[in-house]
Amino acid sequence: MDLRLGAHYDELRERVREFARANWPLRGAEAELPRREQEILFRRRAIEAGLLARTVPRAYGGAEVPTDPIAEAVIRQELDAAGAPHRASPQGTHMLVPTLLEEGSEAQKRHYIPPTLVGEIYWCQGYSEPGAGSDLASLQSRAVAHGDHFVITGQKIWTSNAFEADMMFGLFRTEADEPRSGGLSYLLVDMKSPGIDVRPLRQMNGGEEFCEVFFDEVRVPIENLVGRRGEGWKVSKATLKHERMLIGDASYARIHFQNLLDLARRVRHGGRPAIEDPGIRRRLAELEGWIACQVHASQRILSAVARNEDLEVLPDMLMAKLNSTNVFQRMTRMALDLLGEEALTEPSPDETGMAVGTPTPGRWVSQAMVAIGTAIAGGTSNIQRNIIGERVLGLPRDPRPPGSAGGART
Amino acid sequence: MHFGLTEEQKLLQETVRSFVAGECPPQVVRAVFDAGGAHDPALWKGLSELGVAGMVVPEVYGGAGLELLDLALVAEELGAGAVPAPFLGHAMACVALSLGASESQRERWLPALASGELVGTVGWSEPGGVIDPEAFTVEFREGALFGAKSLVPNASAAGLLVVAGPDGRLFVVERGAPGLRTEAVSNIDRTRPLEKVILEGVPAEELEQPVGDRVRDAGLVLLAADAFGCGHRLVRMSAEYAKARQQFGRPIAEFQAVKHQLANMAVEIDPSRALWWFAAHAFDHMPEEREKAAALAKAHITDRAARVARDAVEAHGGLGFTWECDVQIYFKRAAFDRVVLGTPDQHRDRIADLGGY
């Protein structure tokens, strides 16, 4: 164990701080640009400075420096602290880009990766369908090959950020006679294509971040197929490791906990600040135990990955999602208890975002619902339990539908 | 930065694990347990030969000069094997003397402690569940101690007892000192007997440095690591049982309800490994984090292990409720880890204060 970052990372941290001070917010005429253009400018400069898109080759618009997850964590922390818009569309930078890097054609990489990294293209993930959530491999939306095009007909649902997305990456059934994962292909779809209809869905917290997407004979050029026809399932798995790393990032848990302490100082129980109530103090300390586990477990995962010792921490990686969504739910439950009557506050439209934001009562109420959403999205808690049972504890696999090698969402 | 073990630490843990598997298999634990619980001198000798007894004692006194993390890795293995050994008290006594003793005190006691010939222990808590040193009533007058310490691990097996007083002060008492009495304490964990020590004017020598807080923190981390070992083992025992036990014509592990219960148990305990690693590391390297990290590890992990132990009983069905099933041994060991040196809630009160809530 050596938890000192060392001079190299201390210098990096200083450099990132300096960079953030000099580059965000934008100044002068640039400050007058529309917000999205400002963010694109910032990200372009951060990539040039070697702070973003670090492992992406220069040919595809990245910074091309040797991979160093610890450096990346330091950069993330500092840019978060500076409030800088370093996170472009996460579906784009964290799911699509790694997938293309591993499975995309040269032309796809050159065409899509650079604008995705800076946020000129926003992406959405078109996997789930009304009849296919956990059992993703059963999805039905068809893409039929017609000369140099696929023609898509069907429906996606719960597609986060589809209303603002320029492109969708998704799974579609190209092989009609292959009922399950063997019949799927991974396609890139321009959201402005004729025949696409995006309808925002109102979420339980009142927000409208996810949508239904209808496809009525939507034409997609054949060159937008990633990997081979019928191998979309395999292509979609390429990003798994990257997604897990993202989940392992426990920085939000600490922010939420600080907010929770502030809330306990503000609200009053029996005429005194709740923070003085011994029962409340104990509950907070219990939560801090959960959070400390999450924080240190993610440090351990990060450190092992940085040393190419991924295998040693694989079980911990497989547990990270369920653990972190459990902890998030415990925190928001505590917040609701502290809020008392205010736990009925209807979130206003600017309080319903998934991002952390100012911890108002309405935002806590929304976050308590978002916490349930995170336990559903990206593989439900029960699906996580299956994965843990089967891959960590070596228990028998659940019965599979006939003729399938696999197919549960992860 | 490296959040992980060195090759030496992995090897150490592997060595202790295979020693426990070879010398202290379940039937040995069972024999000690059914005999009403006692210290098994042969086992302790074997552990001492591996270097466990003197692990944190400086090399000049015959120890290995290692850190609390190394000791905690041993504690995990002893917990995983429910090993009946006077490890906890001995390790805390070694920390006390290594950090707090004068040169002549070190020369006098450390070599024998390091070799394991002399077994040490520590009296911390006082009757009524008092763990706060400011509330200790033990008194040191004219070279003698007056008062009582409750829940002293392996007190009868120990040749040297470190008594904690207020203000971090520590006092050494030797076996056979006049005025020293021990009384057995009823304790469900028969792998580690607890005794009450009564001090009626017992001649004692004060350690040079008042390092009581550090001795307590070392104990908290070791209890957390032991509890982790118990909990982690219980999850694996339960999984193996579920694969072997047949009902309705198939292994119960094929029932998803069972699978999910087992997965929940794993998620309850497994992520906490990094917390006790951190607390152990902080003990030696991060003085400003030390106290709170130790309290968090103890409060959190011993609670998790107790929960897992409860679920492990259920996972074993009627067999799990029997004396014959080893789950009960771990259940009780986890209960010891949870209560000794203060309950989770007592430490949460401290965490809230230390965290400036």
Ligand SMILES: Cc1cc2nc3c(=O)[nH]c(=O)nc-3n(C[C@H](O)[C@H](O)[C@H](O)COP(=O)(O)OP(=O)(O)OC[C@H]3O[C@@H](n4cnc5c(N)ncnc54)[C@H](O)[C@@H]3O)c2cc1C
């Ligand atoms: C906030 C949010 C954002 C989302 N964003 C996207 C997105 O951007 N793109 C996208 O494609 N999808 C997205 N989704 C959809 C999400 O991936 C699915 O909702 C999820 O995979 C579950 O599928 P389902 O809703 O059909 O539930 P179902 O699969 O019908 O599950 C219902 C319940 O049954 C349980 N269950 C199902 N199968 C099993 C099993 N084998 N064993 C035990 N229990 C089981 C589930 O755990 C759940 O509790 C999002 C969802 C949410 C909530």
